[in-house]
Amino acid sequence: MCGIFGYTGHRKAAPLLLDGLRALEYRGYDSAGIYVSGQDVVRAEGEVKKLSDKVSPDMEGKAGIAHTRWATHGKPSEKNAHPHTDTSQQTFIVHNGIIENHVELKKELEGRGALFSSDTDSEVLAHLIEEEIVSNGSFEKAVARALKKVHGSYGIAVMTKREPEKIVIARQGSPIVLGIGTGEYFVASDTSAILKHTKEVIYLEDGECALITPTSYSIFTMDLQTKTRKPQSITWNIEQVQKSGYDHFMLKEIMEGPDVLKNSVLGRLLFETGDARLGGFDSIEKRLSQIERIVIIGCGSAYYAGMVGKLLFEEIGGIPTEVEIASEYRYRAIPPDGTTAVLAISQSGETADTLACLKEAKRRGSVTLGIVNVVGSTVAREVDAGVYNHAGPEISVASTKAFISQLEVLLLVALFLGRRRSLPLTRGKEILDELVRLPEKMQRVLDQAKNIEEIAKHYSTHQNFLYVGRKYNYPMAMEGALKLKEVSYIHAEGYGAGEMKHGPIAMIDETFPTVAVMPKDSVYEKTFSNIEEIRARNGKVLAIVTEGDTNAIRVADHIIEIPQTLEIMTPILSVVPLQLFAYHMSRIRGYNVDRPRNLAKSVTVE
Numbered sequence: 001m002c003g004i005f006g007y008t009g010h011r012k013a014a015p016l017l018l019d020g021l022r023a024l025e026y027r028g029y030d031s032a033g034i035y036v037s038g039q040d041v042v043r044a045e046g047e048v049k050k051l052s053d054k055v056s057p058d059m060e061g062k063a064g065i066a067h068t069r070w071a072t073h074g075k076p077s078e079k080n081a082h083p084h085t086d087t088s089q090q091t092f093i094v095h096n097g098i099i100e101n102h103v104e105l106k107k108e109l110e111g112r113g114a115l116f117s118s119d120t121d122s123e124v125l126a127h128l129i130e131e132e133i134v135s136n137g138s139f140e141k142a143v144a145r146a147l148k149k150v151h152g153s154y155g156i157a158v159m160t161k162r163e164p165e166k167i168v169i170a171r172q173g174s175p176i177v178l179g180i181g182t183g184e185y186f187v188a189s190d191t192s193a194i195l196k197h198t199k200e201v202i203y204l205e206d207g208e209c210a211l212i213t214p215t216s217y218s219i220f221t222m223d224l225q226t227k228t229r230k231p232q233s234i235t236w237n238i239e240q241v242q243k244s245g246y247d248h249f250m251l252k253e254i255m256e257g258p259d260v261l262k263n264s265v266l267g268r269l270l271f272e273t274g275d276a277r278l279g280g281f282d283s284i285e286k287r288l289s290q291i292e293r294i295v296i297i298g299c300g301s302a303y304y305a306g307m308v309g310k311l312l313f314e315e316i317g318g319i320p321t322e323v324e325i326a327s328e329y330r331y332r333a334i335p336p337d338g339t340t341a342v343l344a345i346s347q348s349g350e351t352a353d354t355l356a357c358l359k360e361a362k363r364r365g366s367v368t369l370g371i372v373n374v375v376g377s378t379v380a381r382e383v384d385a386g387v388y389n390h391a392g393p394e395i396s397v398a399s400t401k402a403f404i405s406q407l408e409v410l411l412l413v414a415l416f417l418g419r420r421r422s423l424p425l426t427r428g429k430e431i432l433d434e435l436v437r438l439p440e441k442m443q444r445v446l447d448q449a450k451n452i453e454e455i456a457k458h459y460s461t462h463q464n465f466l467y468v469g470r471k472y473n474y475p476m477a478m479e480g481a482l483k484l485k486e487v488s489y490i491h492a493e494g495y496g497a498g499e500m501k502h503g504p505i506a507m508i509d510e511t512f513p514t515v516a517v518m519p520k521d522s523v524y525e526k527t528f529s530n531i532e533e534i535r536a537r538n539g540k541v542l543a544i545v546t547e548g549d550t551n552a553i554r555v556a557d558h559i560i561e562i563p564q565t566l567e568i569m570t571p572i573l574s575v576v577p578l579q580l581f582a583y584h585m586s587r588i589r590g591y592n593v594d595r596p597r598n599l600a601k602s603v604t605v606e
Helices: 013-027 048-054 102-111 123-136 139-147 238-242 249-255 257-265 279-290 301-315 352-363 378-382 401-419 425-446 449-459 471-488 497-502 524-535 567-588
Strands: 003-008 031-036 042-045 063-069 091-099 152-160 167-172 177-180 185-188 200-203 208-212 217-221 293-298 321-325 340-346 367-372 385-388 464-469 491-496 514-517 541-546 558-562
Touching: 003 013, 003 091, 003 152, 003 167, 013 031, 013 048, 013 063, 013 185, 031 048, 042 048, 063 091, 063 152, 091 123, 102 123, 123 139, 123 152, 139 152, 139 167, 139 208, 139 217, 167 185, 249 567, 257 401, 257 425, 279 367, 279 385, 293 301, 293 352, 301 321, 301 340, 301 401, 301 471, 301 567, 340 352, 340 401, 352 367, 352 378, 367 378, 367 401, 378 385, 385 401, 401 425, 401 567, 425 558, 425 567, 449 558, 449 567, 464 471, 464 497, 464 524, 471 491, 471 514, 471 567, 491 497, 497 524, 514 524, 514 567, 524 541, 541 567, 558 567
Parallel strands: 293 321, 293 340, 340 367, 367 385, 464 491, 464 514, 514 541, 541 558
Antiparallel strands: 003 063, 003 185, 031 042, 031 063, 091 152, 152 167, 167 208, 177 185, 177 200, 208 217
16 A cells, blocks of 8 residues: 565665655655665655655665555654654664554553654564564564564565665565566565566565565575575566556456455454454544434445445444435534534545535534545544545546445444444354455456456447346445446446336336346345346346346346355445446446546545
8 A cells, every 4th residue: 555665786775766656656645755774764744756855866875765655554744654763763664554463562662661753553663673683683583573473464674774785575465576686676565666677576475574685685484484486577567567467547446356355354353252443433432322323424436335334334333324415415404413423434535525514513513433545634634533444545536446445344333333232242243254255255256357348348339227226235236327427428327226117117128228236135036026127128137146146047138246245245245346347348438447537536626
């Protein structure tokens, strides 16, 4: 979610570090910093250009590490920018990922005299590694020993003043690439940053470290076992590397779904108590226990996520819930109410209508909550408490992976609320067990991408679509229709399948296909009957069904299967084929998938 770059060799490090950060800025852009051997750390809030303006062109030093940040712990600020250092300012680290046990580690370190200067989880790494160096001497061994105390994910690069030309890197769940040059070596979190310097790379695997000097490198495990690895030759260009070889960011971001599911729950699942750990709610847990109603607000895809949230909060959380379009709710004449919580959902955290609703809700005395993807955004600052998505930067205008993370975070919030009301322990554990299985199940959906592309070719000349679903998948019908409109400019309507006979069925004929979201759930038979009504009128049907549903082929021209899961989680899987279908429809029709006309990523005006 952030960008790391490092260098050791025969050239000045600072210009190379800054250039590497510019190549990685699409991964994070709220703050940046560099450390060059023999120099002080330089940090800046904001884009890399602001850091570049602060770095002297005469800065000496032939080894260094740098970072551009997408905040996860601590708001975007100069003090929270990487690299971080220990109390004695001897060890310096840059880190991508999340340290789940950073609170416990920080307390232990402070008890031994460590002084912390940032709000990040990452800083504990610098203190841990410095302690190990002081105790045991060896730089590379100290890094490995320190990382054994850490729970979570990381891609890191570490330097120490004691051995100024060395860099140690390590990976656990967050990518780190070693670039092999002539008399020089490069480190990056993404191959795009080093491609202009070398096409010979080694990808570290989870649980591996590497020691890099200007003339050599070695790879070893956390148990200090040496490993041998041959470099790979990269044939992609820079843009392809940024997109991980995919043609478009939208496709890349859809394919990142399983990792998003893992990141959004990282450190948040309490299996023993069947509960969710949501640190952002700690400060207002007593107030939350007193609320009698929740109103969810959002715009576009966030509103459709909120529709799922309403069902989750009522079924799992045990609390009456409404969902409102933010641009309408802000103009409602609603009396002051201190027993209502208003929950805002916004990927950017800057959506103007949603922000206006929050301000009005505060004026009325409501508890304000947020689910946002951008740390330090306005929504994140305005609410009383909130939860971050941890989905990482989303480049394509059409929201895909951020939407998936919103659904999952809403489920965590519902679980949090439910376990403090009447949700049984057994049900809580059942939900957590299935959440763990969900990434693998989503991958099984993604593995059907080629089949979905072929289906899209079959429908690519149609100009109108009806999307239908019921209960948890009614909002997915709405979201699927929105995605098709956004990126392929095809007219599409999302409807509750039960409402179809109250008007929309009049449009159905052989030229007006229907996309039916109909997994095996509590309303499957009802939805099945609705689709039979469409078939009776010669309508074509593309159905999203549960694996093994041989009955569906009777009413569908084409089917896409999703694995069996709990009913409350079916939207997280069923939306993926809808996203892929929209993507391929746009690509086949020759449109700009990532930048659809008339749309912007963050809607900051009313």
